[in-house]
Amino acid sequence: xxxxxxxxxxxxxxxxxxxxxxxxxxxxxxxxxxxxxxxxxxxxxxxxxxxxxxxxxxxxxxxxxxxxxxxxxxxxxxxxxxxxxxxxxxxxxxxxxxxxxxxxxxxxxxxxxxxxxxxxxxxxxxxxxxxxxxxxxxxxxxxxxxxxxxxxxxxxxxxxxxxxxxxxxxxxxxxxxxxxxxxxxxxxxxxxxxxxxxxxxxxxxxxxxxxxxxxxxxxxxxxxxxxxxxxxxxxxxxxxxxxxxxxxxxxxxxxxxxxxxxxxxxxxxxxxxxxxxxxxxxxxxxxxxxxxxxxxxxxxxxxxxxxxxxxxxxxxxxxxxxxxxxxxxxxxxxxxxxxxxxxxxxxxxxxxxxxxxxxxxxxxxxxxxxxxxxxxxxxxxxxxxxxxxxxxxxxxxxxxxxxxxxxxxxxxxxxxxxxxxxxxxxxxxxxxxxxxxxxxxxxxxxxxxxxxxxxx
Amino acid sequence: xxxxxxxxxxxxxxxxxxxxxxxxxxxxxxxxxxxxxxxxxxxxxxxxxxxxxxxxxxxxxxxxxxxxxxxxxxxxxxxxxxxxxxxxxxxxxxxxxxxxxxxxxxxxxxxxxxxxxxxxxxxxxxxxxxxxxxxxxxxxxxxxxxxxxxxxxxxxxxxxxxxxxxxxxxxxxxxxxxxxxxxxxxxxxxxxxxxxxxxxxxxxxxxxxxxxxxxxxxxxxxxxxxxxxxxxxxxxxxxxxxxxxxxxxxxxxxxxxxxxxxxxxxxxxxxxxxxxxxxxxxxxxxxxxxxxxxxxxxx
Numbered sequence: 154x155x156x157x158x159x160x161x162x163x164x165x166x167x168x169x170x171x172x173x174x175x176x177x178x179x180x181x182x183x184x185x186x187x188x189x190x191x192x193x194x195x196x197x198x199x200x201x202x203x204x205x206x207x208x209x210x211x212x213x214x215x216x217x218x219x220x221x222x223x224x225x226x227x228x229x230x231x232x233x234x235x236x237x238x239x240x241x242x243x244x245x246x247x248x249x250x251x252x253x254x255x256x257x258x259x260x261x262x263x264x265x266x267x268x269x270x271x272x273x274x275x276x277x278x279x280x281x282x283x284x285x286x287x288x289x290x291x292x293x294x295x296x297x298x299x300x301x302x303x304x305x306x307x308x309x310x311x312x313x314x315x316x317x318x319x320x321x322x323x324x325x326x327x328x329x330x331x332x333x334x335x336x337x338x339x340x341x342x343x344x345x346x347x348x349x350x351x352x353x354x355x356x357x358x359x360x361x362x363x364x365x366x367x368x369x370x371x372x373x374x375x376x377x378x379x380x381x382x383x384x385x386x387x388x389x390x391x392x393x394x395x396x397x398x399x400x401x402x403x404x405x406x407x408x409x410x411x412x413x414x415x416x417x418x419x420x421x422x423x424x425x426x427x428x429x430x431x432x433x434x435x436x437x438x439x440x441x442x443x444x445x446x447x448x449x450x451x452x453x454x455x456x457x458x459x460x461x462x463x464x465x466x467x468x469x470x471x472x473x474x475x476x477x478x479x480x481x482x483x484x485x486x487x488x489x490x491x492x493x494x495x496x497x498x499x500x501x502x503x504x505x506x507x508x509x510x511x512x513x514x515x516x517x518x519x520x521x522x523x524x525x526x527x528x529x530x531x532x533x534x535x536x537x538x539x540x541x542x543x544x545x546x547x548x549x550x551x552x553x554x555x556x557x558x559x560x561x562x563x564x565x566x567x568x569x570x571x572x573x574x575x576x577x578x579x580x581x582x583x584x585x586x587x588x589x590x591x592x593x594x595x596x597x598x599x600x601x602x603x604x605x606x607x608x609x
Numbered sequence: 610x611x612x613x614x615x616x617x618x619x620x621x622x623x624x625x626x627x628x629x630x631x632x633x634x635x636x637x638x639x640x641x642x643x644x645x646x647x648x649x650x651x652x653x654x655x656x657x658x659x660x661x662x663x664x665x666x667x668x669x670x671x672x673x674x675x676x677x678x679x680x681x682x683x684x685x686x687x688x689x690x691x692x693x694x695x696x697x698x699x700x701x702x703x704x705x706x707x708x709x710x711x712x713x714x715x716x717x718x719x720x721x722x723x724x725x726x727x728x729x730x731x732x733x734x735x736x737x738x739x740x741x742x743x744x745x746x747x748x749x750x751x752x753x754x755x756x757x758x759x760x761x762x763x764x765x766x767x768x769x770x771x772x773x774x775x776x777x778x779x780x781x782x783x784x785x786x787x788x789x790x791x792x793x794x795x796x797x798x799x800x801x802x803x804x805x806x807x808x809x810x811x812x813x814x815x816x817x818x819x820x821x822x823x824x825x826x827x828x829x830x831x832x833x834x835x836x837x838x839x840x841x842x843x844x845x846x847x848x849x850x851x852x853x854x855x856x857x858x859x860x861x862x863x864x865x866x867x868x869x870x871x872x873x874x875x876x877x878x879x880x881x882x883x884x885x886x887x888x889x890x891x892x893x894x895x896x897x898x899x900x901x902x903x904x905x906x907x908x
Contacts, residue, residue: 267756275744278751293748294741345709345840345888353758 159225161238163200167191170235175243179216179223196227200236203229213319214240224321264358266335269342270297271351274317278353286358289331301328301337301356302398303405308501309434311405313337313352318412320349327359334359396440404433428476435473435508449578456499456582460606463494463503463537464528470507471526474515482521485511488537494528495606496535498583503603506579506587509572510539510599517543517597534585535605540598546591554589576601624683646898652700652760657692659761664772665779667764667807668800672783680782687778691771695762698858699753701865702842703760705896709840739828742821743844749817750843765813766857772808776801814857818847833876834885840892852878866900869893 161172169180169191183192191197193216203210214227228239264285269278274297281288292300303311304327316323316339324338339354410418410426471487478485496503514524522542529536546554555577573587580587585603636644645653661681662674686692736744752763764772780801787793821844825832829848836844850860867875869890873883893899 267758269751271744271747277744277747278754280754280756282756294744346838348839 157241157243159240159243161240162235163191163238164235167197167200172238176238176240196238199227200229200231200238203231203236207231215319224319266356267354268297268337268339268356269351269353272349274298274313274351276300277351286331286333297352298405301330301335303328303401304397305401305404305434305437309404309437311408313339314405314408314412316341316352323352328356330356397437400433400437400440404430404437407433424476431473449575449582454578454582456502456579458497458583459500461496461498461500461503463496463535463601463603464488464490464492466500466504466507467526467528467537469504470511473508474511477512478515478524481515481518483515483518484523486523486525488526488528492528494530494535494537495608496603497606498585498603499579502579502583503601506576506601507537507539509576510601513572513599514539514541514543514597517541519543530605531602533605534602536600536602538598538600540596542596545593545595546589546597547593551589551591555587624685643898643900648704649697649700649898652703653693653696656696656699656703656760656762657686659755659759660692660696660764660767661686661775661779663761663764664775664804665783667804668776668779669783669797672779677779677782687781688771688774691774694862695767695771695858698862698865699760699762701900702846702861705865705892706840706842708896709842709892738824739821739832742817742824746814746817746821746844746847749812749814750847752813763813764808765811766815767808768856769805769809773805776804814843814847815850818844818857819851822848822851830880830882830885833879833881837881837885837889840888842892845889848879849876865893865896867893868901 159173159175161176162170164170167190168188169177169185170188172180172187177187180186180189180192185192191200195215199210199212199214209228209230211226211228214223214225216223216225223243225240225243228241230237230239265282266285266288267278267280267282268276270276275294276292276297277294279288279292279300289300297313303313305311306325306327312323312326320341320343322338322340324336326337328335328337335356335358337354337356339352342350342353344350407426407430411423411430413423467488468490471485475485511524511526518524518541524542525538525540527538527540529538555573577587580601580603583603585601588600588602589597590600591597658678661678665672665674665677681687749763749765753761753766755761767775780797783797784794787797821832822829825848833845833848835841836848846861846864847857849864850857853860855863863875864872872886872890872893873881876886876889893901
């Protein structure tokens with residue numbers, strides 16, 4: 154994935170008045186140029202939509218010239234004089250040849266099934282290579298997700314559903330079929346009118362079917378956990394089995410509804426389904442965290458060192474939990490889009506910490522109150538602070554708030570009491586710190602600090 | 610079988626020489642007619658090989674298909690004349706579909722998400738009878754490919770006589786192989802009978818096409834026009850075959866060898882307007898080496 158942003162500018166009449174080279178080249182290959190109307194129909198439609206709605210929109214962008222397809226994400230910000238374009242995740246691939254039934258790659262893939270489904274993911278073909286497991290009976294016309302139980306990737310996403318929304322190829326979709334772990338990949342198919350007609354691809358038996366045994370062998374002894382299942386090395390795997398499957402199905406269904414893959418539905422329903430998918434992914438993340446707890450507690454545990462922006466992550470956290478706050482009438486004052494705090498830390502872990510802090514703030518804030526999130530820098534530390542107008546935490550509670558199973562003196566919050574403990578462990582694993590500053594009746598301020606990053 | 614075209618004085622003729630002389634005799638009999646291209650030859654041979662392998666597996670899984678095919682490659686396919694028509698029809702249909710696939714424009718730009726999938730019914734909504742029939746037709750069509758996507762013939766699509774002939778030829782070959790084993794020979798006889806009964810009960814493209822044709826009713830012209838516009842040739846062939854009450858491979862061959870001027874009358878039962886035929890005419894004209902009656906067209 155390219156992180157480079159390609160920018161452009163369209164005036165009020167729809168003419169492209171400035172563009173970075175890739176965009177300009179595409180415009181030229183489409184027979185136009187600078188100061189000429191935008192010649193990329195999809196992009197032009199999105200610009201018109203943003204101008205009509207008078208708000209920013211972010212959408213997948215599809216363009217094609219005579220020898221390649223371009224998939225990208227575009228963010229369009231309309232203003233009085235036209236609109237600004239920011240294109241990211243620019244991917245180019247050669248034009249594929251739809252309807253060519255030969256699956257060239259599969260010749261070299263043993264232990265595989267080849268499959269094809271229609272645009273509603275109903276299977277129309279399923280063949281087994283000679284050394285592959287037998288194909289289950291009665292596959293004809295069944296839903297792909299019914300025959301292959303979809304498993305989320307590391308980010309809690311489903312490549313096949315993403316590909317369905319984008320009508321593009323996908324790979325590395327982990328599935329279970331007839332008790333066998335497999336990996337699905339597929340190409341999107343189109344007919345002569347350009348209508349999406351389904352996918353065709355491979356299902357390859359996963360090499361690591363048997364889950365790896367916990368490393369080391371020695372059981373971690375934790376005086377705080379005692380005989381609780383968390384101290385059991387098998388716990389993670391048990392959680393996996395008990396929760397991951399149902400959660401995965403919830404997320405997959407919610408994403409299907411949210412993406413309106415099966416036809417248009419009311420926008421607010423789609424948004425609710427999106428929230429369900431978000432929440433599901435978050436829960437799945439927590440399942441991961443519980444299962445990972447032993448890893449976190451392992452001496453020497455370190456998180457990845459990604460280049461992150463605390464402002465961006467804070468806004469993402471607000472995006473994820475905004476609906477929850479809205480339900481209580483809570484207004485979140487998030488960092489503005491130009492508030493940046495470059496730092497070093499693991500993207501997913503920092504987001505997890507922020508979700509925990511923001512989730513707590515929402516949970517303990519009174520209705521119709523406000524939560525502030527601010528980013529800042531002090532010397533070599535980048536900081537993000539989440540402040541609420543809740544009942545606050547007295548000094549005694551502050552001393553124990555980062556302990557395991559501590560629930561800020563509340564028993565009705567629904568939390569596990571592990572969130573802040575994990576959050577601080579994660580902060581420290583990233584050479585950072587998580588602190589609290591509060592007084593009874595004056596709300597709480599949690600501050601995550603991480604090594605700051607200088608950008609050119 | 611080659612004696613009639615062997616030149617006197619070349620004795621005994623080698624199989625290669627014999628085949629070439631037969632080919633030359635055929636050429637001299639009609640020098641102006643177009644010949645098979647290498648692609649057509651290879652595709653047809655591949656279709657035949659996959660069919661022989663499939664039928665052999667159905668007859669007796671213990672048959673070594675590689676051994677059988679290699680022997681038949683050297684000695685000739687016993688049922689060559691009967692297989693030629695179906696294999697060539699399938700190979701030509703495949704060439705046609707491949708050409709359409711390669712000429713199809715790249716995936717379109719998506720419209721707004723609110724409308725992008727507007728024509729897709731919700732998964733939870735039960736399939737309509739038409740959709741179910743179309744799905745069955747698609748499934749029947751995809752059975753005519755092997756696991757790697759190469760063109761093949763589904764056993765269910767073979768006419769009973771061709772299947773029986775091929776089955777008996779393979780059984781004869783197998784019988785020679787297991788001649789010393791009476792029990793196996795008896796089993797083989799049972800297997801032939803069971804295979805014939807099973808094949809008679811199977812349904813393929815013809816049945817699926819007929820069911821789709823019948824369920825469409827008044828929507829037939831629209832469905833046929835959409836099939837043409839989308840270059841969905843199997844659906845068009847299946848509908849036309851059903852309308853004419855002809856076999857699918859027979860209809861495929863008729864369409865693929867039809868002169869452009871003959872298409873409107875050929876597809877008249879589908880009640881298509883002339884404009885709807887344009888993509889079909891264009892696609893057929895572009896198919897190289899088509900065995901059309903008009904020598905100026907495609908040869």
